[in-house]
Amino acid sequence: MLLLKDKSKEKGAVEGSATWSLTDRIGLAICWTLGLLFCAIAVAIVVYLMIQGVKFLRPEMLWTPAAAGFTETESGGFSDAFIGTMIVATLGIALALPTGVAIAIWLVEYGRPAALARITESTIEAIAGIPSIVLALFGTVIFSSTALGFLSRTSEGVVFGRSFFAAGAMLSLVALPLIVASVREGLNSIPRHVREASYAVGKTKAATTRRILLPTCRPQVATGAMLGLGRIIGDTAIIVVLLGATQNFAPVEGAPFPFNFLRGAGTTLTNFVYEASPTGNLNQPQKAYAAAFVLLLMVLALNAAVDVVHRRARKVGTWSH
Amino acid sequence: MEEQLPQEYGPKWSDQRVERMLVALVCAVVALLLALIVTVFVRAWPSFSHNGLAWFSSGGSVEDQLNAISLSAQTSGEYVYTFHAWPLIWSTLLITGGAVLIALVSALFISVFIVEFAPEWMSNILQPVIRFLASVPSVIYGLLGVLVLVPFIGNHLVTEEQKASVAGVISLTGYSLVAAILVLTIMIAPLMVSIFSDGLRAVKPGWLEGSLGLGVNRWRTTWKIGVRSARPAIIAGTVLAVARAIGEAVMLAMISGSVAFAPNPADGLIFIYEPSRPLAPTIVKNIDQLSSPPFNATLFSIAAVLLFSAALFSLAGWTARRAMRKYLMP
Numbered sequence: 001m002l003l004l005k006d007k008s009k010e011k012g013a014v015e016g017s018a019t020w021s022l023t024d025r026i027g028l029a030i031c032w033t034l035g036l037l038f039c040a041i042a043v044a045i046v047v048y049l050m051i052q053g054v055k056f057l058r059p060e061m062l063w064t065p066a067a068a069g070f071t072e073t074e075s076g077g078f079s080d081a082f083i084g085t086m087i088v089a090t091l092g093i094a095l096a097l098p099t100g101v102a103i104a105i106w107l108v109e110y111g112r113p114a115a116l117a118r119i120t121e122s123t124i125e126a127i128a129g130i131p132s133i134v135l136a137l138f139g140t141v142i143f144s145s146t147a148l149g150f151l152s153r154t155s156e157g158v159v160f161g162r163s164f165f166a167a168g169a170m171l172s173l174v175a176l177p178l179i180v181a182s183v184r185e186g187l188n189s190i191p192r193h194v195r196e197a198s199y200a201v202g203k204t205k206a207a208t209t210r211r212i213l214l215p216t217c218r219p220q221v222a223t224g225a226m227l228g229l230g231r232i233i234g235d236t237a238i239i240v241v242l243l244g245a246t247q248n249f250a251p252v253e254g255a256p257f258p259f260n261f262l263r264g265a266g267t268t269l270t271n272f273v274y275e276a277s278p279t280g281n282l283n284q285p286q287k288a289y290a291a292a293f294v295l296l297l298m299v300l301a302l303n304a305a306v307d308v309v310h311r312r313a314r315k316v317g318t319w320s321h
Numbered sequence: 322m323e324e325q326l327p328q329e330y331g332p333k334w335s336d337q338r339v340e341r342m343l344v345a346l347v348c349a350v351v352a353l354l355l356a357l358i359v360t361v362f363v364r365a366w367p368s369f370s371h372n373g374l375a376w377f378s379s380g381g382s383v384e385d386q387l388n389a390i391s392l393s394a395q396t397s398g399e400y401v402y403t404f405h406a407w408p409l410i411w412s413t414l415l416i417t418g419g420a421v422l423i424a425l426v427s428a429l430f431i432s433v434f435i436v437e438f439a440p441e442w443m444s445n446i447l448q449p450v451i452r453f454l455a456s457v458p459s460v461i462y463g464l465l466g467v468l469v470l471v472p473f474i475g476n477h478l479v480t481e482e483q484k485a486s487v488a489g490v491i492s493l494t495g496y497s498l499v500a501a502i503l504v505l506t507i508m509i510a511p512l513m514v515s516i517f518s519d520g521l522r523a524v525k526p527g528w529l530e531g532s533l534g535l536g537v538n539r540w541r542t543t544w545k546i547g548v549r550s551a552r553p554a555i556i557a558g559t560v561l562a563v564a565r566a567i568g569e570a571v572m573l574a575m576i577s578g579s580v581a582f583a584p585n586p587a588d589g590l591i592f593i594y595e596p597s598r599p600l601a602p603t604i605v606k607n608i609d610q611l612s613s614p615p616f617n618a619t620l621f622s623i624a625a626v627l628l629f630s631a632a633l634f635s636l637a638g639w640t641a642r643r644a645m646r647k648y649l650m651p
Contacts, residue, residue, distance in 0.1 A: 017540070024540040031434035034427050035447055041507060042450045045457065045465065103350065106343035116347065123351045129561070129631050130357070131568020133601050134624045138357045140611060141364065176350075206339040234458030236571040237601075241608050270460045270571075277464050279575045285468055292461050299456050307449070 046296070053293025056286040062294075066247035066272075072284050078291050080248050081272035084164070085233050085298075087261075088243075088268055091168025092175055092232040097225050099172070100179030105209055107180070108187040128177035136241035139170040143242070152263055153252050164262045167242040174235055175228025182227065186220025187213060219313035223306055230302045233295070236270040243267060247275065247282070269295045361625050367615070368622035371402035376622065379407030383581035387607065387619070394613035404619050406626075408583035412597035415498060415584065416577065417566040420505035425559060427506070428513035429548065435514070436521040437543045455511035463575035466504045471495040471576055479594050487588075491595060496578035499593040504572060509562040516561065520554020521547055553642045560638030564631045567601070574602035600627055 017028055061077030069075035103120065111117040143152055144161030152163035190213060198208040214221070244250065244265030251260040267275075269291050275281050276288035369376060386404050393401035431451070435444045475495025484493045524547050532542040548555070578596020581603070586592050598606070600623050610616040 020538050020540055024538065027430075027540060027544075028438060031430050031438055034430050035434050035439065035443065038427075038431060038454065038510075039446060039450050042453055045454075045461075048465070048469070049461070099346065099350070102343055102346050106340075106347055110340050110343060116344070119351055120347050123354050125635065126354055126632070127350075129564040129635050131564070131570070131601060131624075131627050131631065133568060133570040133604050134361065134628050135357075137604065137611075137621060137624045138360055141360050142356075173353075204334070205336045206334045210334075230456045234456070234460070236458070236460045237605060240571070240605060241611075270458055273460045273464055274571060274575070277467050277575060279467055279579070288464055289468075292464050295458060296461060299458065300453070303449070303453055303456055306452075 046300075049289070049293050049296050052289035053296075055289075057290040057293055061287070061290055065249075066267075072286050075282075075284060075287070078247070078269065078272045078287065081267045081269045081291065082294065084243070084249075084266045084268040085270075085295075087164050087266070088168050088171060088239070089229055089233050091164060091262075092171035093225060093229055095169060095172035096175040096179055096228055096232075097221075100176050100224065100228070101183050101214070101221060103176075104180045104183035104187060105213075108184055109205065109209055109213070124177050124180050127173055130173075131237075132174055132235055133237040133241070135170050135173055136238040139166055139238065139242045143169075150263075153250075153265070160265075162242055162244045162265050164243065164264070164266055167239055170238050170242055171232045171235055174231050174238070178227040178231060179221075179224035182220045182224030183217060186217025190216055219309050222309050226302050226306050226309070230299055233268070233298055234270060236274050239268050239271045240274065243271065247272065269298075358628065361621055361628055364621035365618060365625040367400075367618040368402050368404060369625075372404055376404060376406055377410060378405050379583065380405040383408055387610075387616075390615045390619055391610050391613055394615050400615040402615055402618065404622070406600070406623070408581045409598060409600045409603055409623075410626075411583045412498075412577065412581075413567065413599040413601075415597070416501045416505060416573065416599055417563065419498070419502040420509060420566055421559065421563055423502070423506045424510040424513055424562060428510045428517055428558070429555070431510070432514045432517035432521055433543055433548065436518050437539065437547070451511045451514050454507060455515065457508075459508065459569060459572040460575075462504050462508055463572040466500055466572065466576035470500050470504065471497075474500055474594065483591050483594065487591065487595070491580065491582055493591075493594050494578075494596070495594075496576060496580075496596045497594045498577075498584055498597060501573055501577040501597075501599075502593075504576060505566055505569060508569065508572065509566050512565060513558040513562050516554055516558030517551065520551035520558075523554070524550045553645050556638050556641050556645075560634050563634050567627055567630055567634075570601035570605045573599050574605045577602060579606060 017025055020028075058077070061079070062082055063079045064077035065080050066078055067074070067076035103124070107117060107120060140161055142148060143163070143166040144159045146159060149159040151165040153160035194212065194216075195208055198212050199205075203211070244267070246265050247267050249261055250265040252263045253260070255263055272291045273288050273295065276284045276291065278285060280288075381403075383404075383406065389401050390404065393399065431447070435447050435451075439447060472495055474497055475493070479493045479495065479497075487493065521543075528546050528550060529542055532546045533539065537545070577598055579598050579602065580596045581598050582596060584592040584595040584597050588595075604620050604623055607616070607620060611620060
């Protein structure tokens with residue numbers, strides 16, 4: 001990789017496309033066209049949503065809950081959806097991050113028996129490949145079982161099975177493979193002699209991992225967490241199935257404060273956009289644009305954060321190879 | 322630091338104990354996946370056992386069958402399971418196949434461009450753009466599709482004669498195969514580009530230099546040596562993209578048309594303007610019927626087919642990559 005990078009710097013000096021045959025030059029032209037086309041698509045998406053967002057987004061939408069109404073001015077805002085996205089993101093990442101880091105540590109540092117390590121790798125790969133709608137259906141089965149009834153609304157022994165807890169738990173599975181992959185990459189990039197030095201001064205494996213390896217690959221942990229977060233706030237299928245088709249919080253009565261909301265149904269920005277689009281039940285395209293714009297801003301912020309972490313990690317430099 | 326040392330050496334964080342805890346966690350995740358697979362197939366079993374292989378065949382209207390299934394749960398008596406999913410499967414095949422084909426070709430060109438030919442400033446722009454396109458939530462793609470692309474196709478691309486020619490069968494409003502394929506392409510191509518370009522960067526420089534040294538130009542070297550030795554990565558990226566495309570539910574529920582209709586290529590070019598509905602969006606659209614037992618089994622049978630085909634593709638990709646082990650970096 002390093003060699004290629006050096007080569008790319010002196011690219012112009014090596015060879016231009018002037019001596020190539022016509023077909024090769026047409027190929028290069030296709031490359032340029034497609035590259036510019038994708039840039040244009042990205043710019044178009046951002047600019048279009050920004051125009052629509054600025055046109056239709058009113059700040060009070062962020063703190064007005066949705067209400068029943070016939071016109072777009074009567075039907076309130078999407079504060080519940082906005083807060084719902086935050087709740088789901090917190091729950092999902094709070095579950096996925098420790099699990100993902102632990103799995104990555106086991107895979108890289110322990111990994112015995114080897115058969116179990118191979119099975120785990122395939123499992124993580126398989127989870128990454130499962131469509132989220134299938135995860136959502138599986139969620140309806142486990143969270144409407146009586147054993148997990150305390151996580152959602154129950155009435156007369158029938159478990160409702162739709163709650164922030166249920167959605168957050170299934171969404172953590174969506175983020176898990178990304179976190180495992182990123183942390184594994186970070187741990188693998190730490191040279192062997194760093195570990196050996198730590199063992200030589202009498203540190204145990206667990207202490208080495210906690211005090212030296214994990215702090216070293218903090219950028220990769222952060223990257224994995226943010227990639228996972230982006231996937232969590234962008235997922236719609238699991239929310240539609242496991243959080244309910246309401247546009248307001250539906251807290252459970254009789255539970256102490258945070259739990260009455262977390263056990264109840266709710267909504268998120270993705271769900272709001274889906275329902276407010278012309279194919280959904282609400283059909284308020286203006287508000288759908290506004291919510292989509294807020295969602296896009298979140299995604300852009302996460303992307304920028306990943307970039308910053310990458311750049312800082314490269315500047316500081318972890319270990320010289 | 323000093324006062325924390327005893328704790329690290331104590332029994333609480335001893336190596337054996339940590340390892341045992343981690344193994345338990347890993348086993349739990351593996352068990353969760355097994356539980357998922359078993360649950361989906363057990364729940365789907367009534368539908369498969371009633372229909373047999375006819376599940377995959379065509380016959381009758383899918384909407385009527387779904388209505389009959391939901392009705393049979395409300396009016397007591399025998400549950401109805403009859404379900405012939407061919408229009409849904411055909412729509413999935415067309416949309417996934419079309420999108421993956423277009424995305425594969427364009428992703429190959431773009432990743433070759435990023436890795437080898439783009440000037441530094443261009444690849445510095447393209448890489449964040451690709452990462453951004455990969456991270457845009459599917460519901461935003463769906464919204465833009467519904468409010469921009471679909472009306473455009475319906476008002477400008479489909480002619481009145483075309484609308485009239487199929488008026489008795491289906492209405493062409495812009496919710497169409499071509500809209501679904503285009504948006505899906507933009508969703509999965511970035512995924513492929515990031516994996517392809519990692520693969521291209523990992524090609525041994527010596528192999529490329531050998532070819533360059535023999536006087537082959539950079540374009541041909543990249544395609545004949547670079548892309549060929551990056552084939553394992555290309556397969557891996559394609560498999561991942563196929564899995565994503567098969568499972569994409571929300572975006573397709575919004576713009577594919579939500580009519581269980583099987584577009585027929587024999588109709589001529591008009592078939593790309595015809596609406597349809599793939600398997601995954603069918604689950605989303607009918608999710609409120611989940612509580613009725615026969616409908617539950619039907620939805621889970623669709624999920625089982627999705628799960629099975631995703632697994633099949635991963636297996637195929639794994640086998641193909643195994644055969645190409647020699648290209649992998651040591």
